[in-house]
Amino acid sequence: MVGKQPCAVLGAGTMGGGIAQFLAAAGCEVFLYDLGEELLSRGMESIRARLGRRVEKGKLTPEAQEEILARIRPVTDLRDLASACWVIEAVVERLDVKKELFAKVEERVDAEAVLATNTSSLSVTSVAANLRRPERLLGLHFFNPAPVMPLVEVVLGARTDLQVAETAAEWICSLGKDPVLVKDTPGFLVNRVARHFHSEAYRIVGEGLADKEQVDRILRGAGYKMGPFELQDLIGVDINYAASVSVYEGFFHDPRFRPHPDQRLLVESGDLGRKTGRGHYAYDG
Structure with a gap:
C-alpha cells in the first residue's frame, strides 16, 4: 500500500x-x-x-x-x-x-x-x-x-x-x-538527544555564562540553523516543555533529563513563542 x-x-x-x-x-x-x-x-x-x-x-x-x-x-x-x-x-x-x-x-x-x-x-x-x-x-x-x-x-x-x-x-x-x-522509547531518538540541547542552554544562561542571544548566535556559528531559544520560539515553548517533561517522567526522573524551571515559568506566563507574539524573544506581527 x-x-x-x-x-x-x-x-x-x-x-x-x-x-x-x-x-x-x-x-x-x-x-x-x-x-x-x-x-x-x-x-x-x-x-x-x-x-x-x-x-x-x-x-x-x-x-x-x-x-x-x-x-x-x-x-x-x-x-x-x-x-x-x-x-x-x-x-x-x-x-x-x-x-x-x-x-x-x-x-x-x-x-x-x-x-x-x-x-x-x-x-x-x-x-x-x-x-x-x-x-x-x-x-x-x-x-x-x-x-x-x-x-x-x-x-x-x-x-x-x-x-x-x-x-x-x-x-x-x-x-x-x-x-x-x-x-518506542521516551523521546524516541531526536527528542531524547535534543533535551540536552535545550536544557544545557537554560543552565548556561541561568549560570550567567552567556545570554540567550549569545547562545543562539554561537550555535548558529557552529553550523546549526537555529539556536535553542530561537528553535523553542518557533516550535512553541509549551510543546518543547511538554516533550521535556514526558522524557523526564519516561526515564523515571533521571536527573539527566530534568526540565529547567525557567521553561515552566515561560509556559505558565503564556509566553509560548512566535504563536503568542512573545517567548524568549518578542515578535511584532
Whole structure:
C-alpha cells in the first residue's frame, strides 16, 4: 500500500496543518479533521499563507498553490474519513485525548487503514493500548515545519506489526521524506538527544555564562540553523516543555533529563513563542 492513497490528518493546528500541506503538495487527497469550522478555517488560512509566501518567492506558481489547497478537504465529522488509507493524528499532547480519539476513529475507517500518531514523546504503545487492532497503529513523528523538515521518525509500538511500519516507511519515502525506524522509547531518538540541547542552554544562561542571544548566535556559528531559544520560539515553548517533561517522567526522573524551571515559568506566563507574539524573544506581527 504505497503511493498517493487518500489520507486523513486529525488536528488543524501547526503540526496537523503542516502535515496536511506536505501530503497535498505530494499529490495526496487529504481530509483535514478538527472539532469545529473555526479551527479548520484558521488551519486552512495558515496553509494558504505558507503557500503564498512560496509563491511570493517564486518557488511555487499560483496555479500550483490552488491545486494543493484543492486537495485538502476540511471536515468535522469522523465518518468522512471512511475512505482514508492513512490516518495521522496531530492533536494536543495528552494521552487521554489521543486514546479517546483513536478509539472513535477505529470504528469509522477501513479495517486495513494504517493509524499513526505524530506524538513527539508520548508512548506509542500506550496510545494504541485500547484499540481492537493495536498492531496497525504506529508513530509517524514529523518535525516542525513539517512541509520542510525531511526527517520522519517511524516508531514501532510494542504491538505494532513490523510489516505495517516498513510499509509506512516506504510510503513516507515515496512522498519525499527521509524515514527512520525507531523503537518506542521516551523521546524516541531526536527528542531524547535534543533535551540536552535545550536544557544545557537554560543552565548556561541561568549560570550567567552567556545570554540567550549569545547562545543562539554561537550555535548558529557552529553550523546549526537555529539556536535553542530561537528553535523553542518557533516550535512553541509549551510543546518543547511538554516533550521535556514526558522524557523526564519516561526515564523515571533521571536527573539527566530534568526540565529547567525557567521553561515552566515561560509556559505558565503564556509566553509560548512566535504563536503568542512573545517567548524568549518578542515578535511584532
